[in-house]
Amino acid sequence: MNQSIKFWPEQERPRERLLHSGPESLSDAELLAIFLRTGSKQHSAVELARLMIQHFGGLNPVFDASLQELSHFHGIGTTKYAHLMAVKELGRRYLNHYFHQDALNLNSSRLVLDYLRYELLGEKQEVFAVLCLDSELRKLNFKKLFYGSLNACNISINHTLRYALQQHACHIVIAHNHPFGKAEPSAADLDLTHQLYQACQLVEIKLLDHFIIAKDGTFSFAERALLSQKKCMHTDIDKPDLTGEDHHKKSCDRSP
DSSP states (O other), rough: OOOOOSSSGGGSSSHHHHHHHGGGSSHHHHHHHHHHHHHOOOOOOOOHHHHHHHHHHHHHHHSSSSSHHTTTSOOOOHHHHHHHHHHHHHHHHHHHHHHHHSSSOOOOOOHHHHHHHHHHTTOSSSSEEEEETTTSSSSSEEEEEOOOOEEEEEEEEHHHHHHHTTTTTTTTEEEEEEESSSSSOOOOHHOOOOOOOHHHTTOOOOEEEEEEETEEEETTTTTTTSOOOSSSOOOOOOOOSSSSSSSSEEEOOOOO
16 A cells, blocks of 8 residues: 555645645646545555556546546546546636737737647547637637548538638637647648638638647647648639538548
8 A cells, every 4th residue: 555645755745845846846647646636545646646647648638538537547536537627627718718818929829829729639539620819819709610530520611701700800710630640731731721711811811820739749830831822733712602502611631
């Protein structure tokens, strides 16, 4: 049986170290242990947290795990699961609050990327989302518009533009995730981005960036100067029909 944290020297206990040296001084396992509060008969809270992180491959996958997945660890039940979900939601709301309050400088888009990662990393299927911003780069709305399979998603350019216009957006950022792939664009991703960039120009909305979110990292089309570049063999699109049926719906196959 492992020694409980309460019997550890005070300077080694995660909570006391956090108060003395700040949260940045703690490891992922130690931070997680503070929320777990207690471990099990076999493991201290820190050891249990370390085992969970090792099993799921990181801290984020722990928070994305289901109750059924987490309950395989002795000492993790509905109460601890509820604590973890509450922490995850508090983090999302914290980012969302600042996103609403601050006029963001998209030349330094770390906050935007953090927000999109928080929204999309936990998805188990491919999701295409749109972030609408006003003329001062403040958030108007965010919506996950299209859901697909593990590696493909049907995207409607007209539907995307209609949504942006309904929100009175001056700028948009689009994003999609690769649930089990790498943060690299496929030919279909490049083609879609070029078409949407052109369509946005026609309705006087600026497409600021397209992010790909994956567990191994992120990809920014703007940083790679790929927003307006045409990489796939495709004719220029016509002016979008925003009142009728979608005419540019396509399947974007993004296999890992």
